[in-house]
Amino acid sequence: MPSQVVTVASTVGLHARPAALLIKAAAAAGVPVKIGRVGEPAVNAASMLSVLALGAKHGDELEITVGDSSDAESILTSLVEIVSTNHDG
Amino acid sequence: MSLSGIGVSPGIAVGPVRRVTRVRLNEPVPASPRAVFKALDVVAADLERRAESADIDVARDVLSAQAMIARDPALVEAIGARLLDDIEYPDVRPDIADAFAGFKEALASLGGYFAERVADLDEIGDRLLAVLSGKAEEELTLDEPSIVVAEDLTPADTAALDLNFARALVVAKGGPTSHTAIVARGLGIPAIVGCDGIMDLADGTIIMVDGREGTVIVGPTDGEVQARETREDSLRARAASVVGPGRLADRTPITLLANAGNAQDAVAAATVGAEGIGLFRTELLFLDRRDEPTVDEQVELYRSVFEAMAGRRVVVRTLDAGSDKPVPFINAIHEENPALGVRGWRLTRTADDVLNRQLDAIALASREVNVDVWVMAPMIDIPAEAAEFAHRARERGLRRVGVMVETPAAAILADKVLAEVDFASLGTNDLTQYVMAADRLDSRLSDLTSSWHPAVLRTIKMAASGAEALGRPIGVCGEAAANPQMAAILVGLGVSSLSMAPIALSGVRVYLAQVDRATCVRAAEQVLAVSSADEAEGIAYDLLGF
Numbered sequence: 001m002p003s004q005v006v007t008v009a010s011t012v013g014l015h016a017r018p019a020a021l022l023i024k025a026a027a028a029a030g031v032p033v034k035i036g037r038v039g040e041p042a043v044n045a046a047s048m049l050s051v052l053a054l055g056a057k058h059g060d061e062l063e064i065t066v067g068d069s070s071d072a073e074s075i076l077t078s079l080v081e082i083v084s085t086n087h088d089g
Numbered sequence: 090m091s092l093s094g095i096g097v098s099p100g101i102a103v104g105p106v107r108r109v110t111r112v113r114l115n116e117p118v119p120a121s122p123r124a125v126f127k128a129l130d131v132v133a134a135d136l137e138r139r140a141e142s143a144d145i146d147v148a149r150d151v152l153s154a155q156a157m158i159a160r161d162p163a164l165v166e167a168i169g170a171r172l173l174d175d176i177e178y179p180d181v182r183p184d185i186a187d188a189f190a191g192f193k194e195a196l197a198s199l200g201g202y203f204a205e206r207v208a209d210l211d212e213i214g215d216r217l218l219a220v221l222s223g224k225a226e227e228e229l230t231l232d233e234p235s236i237v238v239a240e241d242l243t244p245a246d247t248a249a250l251d252l253n254f255a256r257a258l259v260v261a262k263g264g265p266t267s268h269t270a271i272v273a274r275g276l277g278i279p280a281i282v283g284c285d286g287i288m289d290l291a292d293g294t295i296i297m298v299d300g301r302e303g304t305v306i307v308g309p310t311d312g313e314v315q316a317r318e319t320r321e322d323s324l325r326a327r328a329a330s331v332v333g334p335g336r337l338a339d340r341t342p343i344t345l346l347a348n349a350g351n352a353q354d355a356v357a358a359a360t361v362g363a364e365g366i367g368l369f370r371t372e373l374l375f376l377d378r379r380d381e382p383t384v385d386e387q388v389e390l391y392r393s394v395f396e397a398m399a400g401r402r403v404v405v406r407t408l409d410a411g412s413d414k415p416v417p418f419i420n421a422i423h424e425e426n427p428a429l430g431v432r433g434w435r436l437t438r439t440a441d442d443v444l445n446r447q448l449d450a451i452a453l454a455s456r457e458v459n460v461d462v463w464v465m466a467p468m469i470d471i472p473a474e475a476a477e478f479a480h481r482a483r484e485r486g487l488r489r490v491g492v493m494v495e496t497p498a499a500a501i502l503a504d505k506v507l508a509e510v511d512f513a514s515l516g517t518n519d520l521t522q523y524v525m526a527a528d529r530l531d532s533r534l535s536d537l538t539s540s541w542h543p544a545v546l547r548t549i550k551m552a553a554s555g556a557e558a559l560g561r562p563i564g565v566c567g568e569a570a571a572n573p574q575m576a577a578i579l580v581g582l583g584v585s586s587l588s589m590a591p592i593a594l595s596g597v598r599v600y601l602a603q604v605d606r607a608t609c610v611r612a613a614e615q616v617l618a619v620s621s622a623d624e625a626e627g628i629a630y631d632l633l634g635f
Contacts, residue, residue, distance in 0.1 A: 015202055017150065023157055025417070028379070047163040048154070049192045052206060055199040084423055085415045 002076050003065035005038060009086045014056035018087040023048050025082055029075045031067035038063050045079070094259070094284030096303030097270035101321045102257035102279045103314055106294045107235035109246060117180035118222050122172040125181060126165065128220040132213060133159035151243070155209050167191065182218065189214050212243060231255065236296055238287050242269045252276055257298040259287050259305060273300070274592065281305065331599045334364055335587070337580070339605040344586035345598055346402070348566060351390065355397035357591040362598075365402030365461070367514065367588020368566035369394055371447065372409050375416045381443055387450035388457075395458035402461040404514065404566075404588070405451050406493065407444060407478075409433050409467040419443060428528065433468025433493070434478060445481065452485040463489035465514055470498045475509035494563070495519035500548045503555025507563075513556055515584070517567025521545050539622040540569040546582065546625065547617055553583030564588060573600035574629045580606070581613025604633055 010018040026033040026045035035051065036042030038061060043050035045064065056062055064079050066072045120128075133156050140152035158164065167188040172178060189210050196203045196210070231237070231254035239246070241262040252272070257279040260269050273280030279300025287305065290296065297309040299317055306313060335345035346367025347358030355366060374382045374390050395403055410416040411432025419440045424430035437444050448464070455462040466478040469492040482490045492499065492506060495516035499506050507513050517540050522529040524545050527537035539545075549565075556563035564586030569575045571593035577600065579587065587597065612632040616625040 012202065015206075016154070020150075020154055020157060021417075025379075044162060047161050048157040049161045049196075049210075050163045052203055053192065053195040053199075055203055078417060081415070081417070081420065081423060085420070085427065086413055087415070 001065050001068050002072050003063055004076055004080050005061055005063045006080045006083045008056050008058055008060045008062060009084045011058050011086060013058050013060070014054065014062070014083065015052055018082070018085075019048065019051050021082050021087065022079065023051060025079055029066065029079075031069045031072065031075070033067065033075070033079065034065045035062055037061070090307040092284055092286050092305040092307070094281040094287070094303050094305070096280075096300045097282050098258075098273035098278065098280040099301035099321070100257070100277075100279035101297065101299055101314070101317050102236060103295065103297045103309065104234055104236045104256045106238050106290045106292055106296055107231060108288065108290075108292055109237055109239040109242070116222075118182050118218055119177055119179050120181045120221050121177045122169065122175065124221065125168060125172060125185070125217070128217055129159055129165070129168070131220050132216045135216075151209075154206075155213060158206075158209055159213050164188070164192070181221070185214060185217065208243070236298060238290065240288060242272070252278075257281075257300060259284050259296075259298055261285060261287050331595075331602045332362060335598050335601055337601055337605050337609070338603055339607075341580075341606045342585075343580055343601055344402075344564070345594055346404070346564070346566075346586055346588035347591045347594060348588055349394060352393035352397050354591070355394045355403075358594075359397060361591045361594045363401075363591065363594055365404070366394065366398055367402075367404050367564060367586060369403055369405045370409065371406060372414055372416070375408060375410060375419075376414060379417055381418055381446070384446055384450045384453070387447060388454045391451055391454035392457055395454060395460040395462070399458060399460055402463060404463040404465060404491070407434070407451075407464065407466050408436065408447055410436060428522070434466040434474055435468055435470075437477075448481055448485050448487070452487055455487065461489070462487065463491060463512065465491040465493055465512070467493045467516065468495065468519075469493060469506065470496045472502060472505040472509055475506045479510050493566075494552045496523050497548060500552040500555075503552040504558055505555075507556050507559050507561045510561070512561055513552065513563045514588070515549060515552060515563065515565045515567065517545070517549070517565055517569040520548065520567070524548050536622075539626075540567070540575065541616075541622040541626045541629075543617060543619055543621070543625055546578070546613075549579070549584075550582050550613075550617060557583050562586065571597065573597050574626075574633050576601060577604050577609045577633050578613050578616055578629055581609030581611070608633065 008014050023046055033045040034042035035045040042065060045051060062083065064076060066076045136152050136156035136159060140149050140156060168185060171184040171188050193207045193210055196206050234254050234256050236257045236259060237255045238259050241260050255278060258269050258273045259281045261284055269280055269282055279298045281298060281300060281303050284305060295308055297306040297314055301321065335343040337343060344364050346365045347363035348368040349355045349358055349366045350370045350373045358366060374387060410419050411430060412427045419436060431439055451464055464482050464487045469475050475492050479490045489511050491510050491512035491514060493516045494500050494503060494513050518529060521538055521540045525537045525542060527534040529538040553563050562585050565579050565584050566588040570587040571589035573596055576587050576597045589597065612629055615628050619625050619628060
């Protein structure tokens with residue numbers, strides 16, 4: 001299962017619009033997507049409450065893991081892009 | 090007796106108090122797990138529907154976030170874990186409260202924005218129980234003209250209320266930028282926020298609301314009502330006495346335009362007498378998309394805005410994706426420094442066809458409506474980019490071609506950049522952050538990101554001089570245009586059109602009508618000579634007045 005560590009870029013942290021974008025994309029992925037702090041239990045990236053409960057702030061590092069599928073790598077790339085972009089403004 | 094708060098939407102209203110309180114169910118709610126999940130689905134679908142029909146961006150964002158919580162698989166799982174058997178439970182309230190509690194605790198412990206989401210969970214829980222008990226719709230019905238009084242109004246509340254019956258809104262909490270304030274101004278009804286004691290009034294109590302002063306009078310006399318109405322009318326008359334196209338006291342015309350992202354904004358702009366749209370942001374259709382919108386979809390949006398502004402000017406800005414407004418299918422590569430990366434017109438380097446298709450769509454839509462279409466590209470840095478954009482636009486029959494001046498390079502070389510095009514528009518938000526090299530979204534740097542800084546004003550002067558030498562019109566479409574004193578300074582620097590949020594337009598129009606060109610020029614010369622933003626702003630207020 002491909003995974004990558006990414007730094008939260010949005011100045012407000014991973015909530016509001018940045019979280020909504022991630023959750024929509026994760027729900028649309030068609031395979032399980034997990035997100036969590038490195039070394040801690042990961043949560044379902046398609047769950048708003050679980051993602052919010054990570055309490056991820058600007059500059060925090062999170063690991064995204066995408067379930068095996070033929071386009072897992074490209075799904076991972078697009079999810080990493082969402083988290084590593086500043087969406088505030 | 091009177092109460093006071095912060096007036097956030099001017100006007101006088103008199104009527105009976107109608108208190109909006111959340112329904113608290115005091116009786117058992119029997120249900121099967123299946124019925125609970127079905128009700129949760131109803132709540133989510135309802136929130137999604139309201140999000141879609143919400144007129145206000147803030148409301149839409151909050152409502153869709155709430156819908157996502159109602160559809161959250163983790164929430165469904167938590168409820169399912171407590172209602173294991175496929176039976177009719179005599180009362181599901183404790184189980185549902187228990188399922189929500191874990192999430193509430195987790196969010197509350199994080200503080201700040203996260204803790205505020207606890208209120209969303211409470212609201213979803215209340216709605217869920219209301220649907221299950223069949224009491225969903227009666228909670229917020231207004232059946233006669235009333236003054237809506239509440240602790241606070243959430244976007245979901247205001248979407249549910251039939252606000253046609255609301256004469257005014259008064260809430261105990263909230264600030265000038267709260268949802269209540271935004272909704273009231275949108276409806277054009279008086280509103281007061283932060284009004285302590287308002288919830289102590291009984292339903293039906295007749296009150297008068299002065300939304301300009303922030304005062305509530307309980308049981309007003311006819312004389313009191315008349316006095317306040319007269320004062321309000323005269324204040325309004327003064328504002329309304331200045332109508333028509335923008336001009337200075339010496340009758341120098343200054344074109345006053347509005348910013349818009351869709352047809353609704355354009356209608357709002359027409360209502361306040363905007364002479365056109367000075368900034369049509371086209372990226373709204375592109376944001377949050379996995380695929381590029383088709384040419385047909387684009388034509389439909391552009392045409393809807395053109396139709397709302399038929400016969401007038403619409404300045405269309407081509408896609409300004411990147412940096413703080415990423416578009417998933419275009420901005421796929423990680424950039425270390427997106428504000429200085431591939432954004433605006435620079436997208437032609439990575440997604441050339443997207444920009445070409447957008448120009449095709451703009452050209453197509455412009456042929457279908459009788460409207461004066463101008464087109465401009467964002468993030469133009471150098472003359473060669475301006476020339477390339479002008480070539481592509483003119484090739485498609487678009488006649489009025491311009492550029493945004495928002496980088497120091499474009500301002501410094503304005504006499505070369507503008508030689509390639511017909512007009513320019515200063516994007517003062519980005520120009521300020523690039524001149525000052527300070528991220529405008531970083532609150533720690535807010536003292537460095539004022540458009541009043543003489544470094545910014547001198548850069549604007551440079552661009553305006555370049556435009557003047559070539560006889561090209563130059564306008565402003567950043568937030569700076571909405572501040573009346575700044576608007577006068579910009580005019581003094583050589584700007585001939587101002588584009589702003591529709592709500593700011595009449596204030597700027599009234600203000601400009603009382604200053605003449607010579608005063609603007611003199612004030613502009615003085616602000617260019619100081620060394621701080623505070624000094625510049627102080628001088629502008631001293632010389633130009635309030």
